Amino acid sequence: MLVFALTGCKKNNNKGPIDQFEKKSKSKVSADIDAAILKNFGALPAVMEGKGIKLTKEKIALGRMLYFDKRLSKNHDVSCNSCHGLSTFGVDNKPTSEGHKKQKGDRNSPTVYNAAGHFVQFWDGRSPSIEHQATQPIQNPVEMAIDPKRAVATVKSIPAYVEMFKKVFPGEKDPVTMDNIGKAIGAFERKLVTPSRWDKFLKGDKKALTKEEKLGLKEFVSAGCTTCHSGTYVGGHMYHKLGLIKPWPGNKDEGRFKVTKKAEDKFMFKVPSLRNIEKTGPYLHDGSVKSLEKMVKLMARHQLAKELKKEQVARIVTWLKTLTGTIPAEYIKEPKLPASTDKTPKADPT
Numbered sequence: 001m002l003v004f005a006l007t008g009c010k011k012n013n014n015k016g017p018i019d020q021f022e023k024k025s026k027s028k029v030s031a032d033i034d035a036a037i038l039k040n041f042g043a044l045p046a047v048m049e050g051k052g053i054k055l056t057k058e059k060i061a062l063g064r065m066l067y068f069d070k071r072l073s074k075n076h077d078v079s080c081n082s083c084h085g086l087s088t089f090g091v092d093n094k095p096t097s098e099g100h101k102k103q104k105g106d107r108n109s110p111t112v113y114n115a116a117g118h119f120v121q122f123w124d125g126r127s128p129s130i131e132h133q134a135t136q137p138i139q140n141p142v143e144m145a146i147d148p149k150r151a152v153a154t155v156k157s158i159p160a161y162v163e164m165f166k167k168v169f170p171g172e173k174d175p176v177t178m179d180n181i182g183k184a185i186g187a188f189e190r191k192l193v194t195p196s197r198w199d200k201f202l203k204g205d206k207k208a209l210t211k212e213e214k215l216g217l218k219e220f221v222s223a224g225c226t227t228c229h230s231g232t233y234v235g236g237h238m239y240h241k242l243g244l245i246k247p248w249p250g251n252k253d254e255g256r257f258k259v260t261k262k263a264e265d266k267f268m269f270k271v272p273s274l275r276n277i278e279k280t281g282p283y284l285h286d287g288s289v290k291s292l293e294k295m296v297k298l299m300a301r302h303q304l305a306k307e308l309k310k311e312q313v314a315r316i317v318t319w320l321k322t323l324t325g326t327i328p329a330e331y332i333k334e335p336k337l338p339a340s341t342d343k344t345p346k347a348d349p350t
């Protein structure tokens with residue numbers, strides 16, 4: 001998931017890259033952080049709001065249940081939490097996740113934490129929002145593999161769910177729909193926020209980071225990483241080309257091109273957020289890189305044409321670890337799910 005890029009990035013309207021600063025000699029490097037460096041980052045919000053999206057306790061509670069409910073999969077053995085484990089920083093730490101009949105997808109499952117704040121969803125940006133994204137794995141034949149009509153029928157067969165949908169979506173003639181399932185799950189995900197020591201530092205607590213961590217930040221900026229990895233989420237707000245300077249060895253995934261069919265989108269991927277990056281490996285869109293240190297070194301080489309020394313990589317990784325946040329333990333507790341009825345579709349292993 002860790003991606004650095006110097007040019008070739010497609011942005012939304014978020015703040016652009018921050019100005020580079022001149023490095024001092026190694027013997028005189030200061031841990032003082034210039035305000036110009038920090039102005040293009042931002043602290044996490046308490047909730048990731050969306051335009052026109054109303055969050056209520058009832059909607060969030062419904063979304064939490066649906067997030068954990070395996071009955072939204074064809075064989076009743078996969079839930080959102082299966083691949084995006086909330087107790088493990090929103091991932092399963094596998095190169096690619098196992099879905100229906102133990103099938104594996106061709107891309108790494110990105111973390112769900114802080115994801116609602118990104119400008120698009122999925123590595124190729126095919127979903128514009130977390131609400132839309134939430135409906136896609138449910139019907140993907142490799143993942144949860146359930147037909148949308150069957151998913152809706154499953155929810156409708158459970159009286160407690162039906163009553164919750166009526167309360168959450170009042171005035172709708174038929175409130176149990178795939179769109180509303182996505183809206184409920186999205187509401188839950190919009191509060192999956194993991195504030196870290198980095199946020200405390202951004203809010204003015206100069207003691208929140210050690211001298212070594214501050215030096216790591218300066219190394220990160222000096223290397224050019226902030227061209228794409230900036231903003232509140234330290235990424236998540238633009239596309240970039242993998243192998244910008246030097247082709248990435250063995251990569252056959254054409255990225256966003258599969259969605260747009262535009263030549264300029266070949267090998268373009270959404271730049272991922274670096275928040276919690278210490279905990280969300282393996283890295284890259286295919287999960288092919290196991291260590292964070294190796295990921296930093298490879299990205300510097302292929303995206304920036306730089307060969308970072310071991311101590312430079314170590315400093316950058318030291319700072320990246322300050323982005324590891326606190327998991328909201330109470331918020332993510334698995335809820336008690338409403339019981340099935342004799343009308344609930346049975347598990348189907350085919």
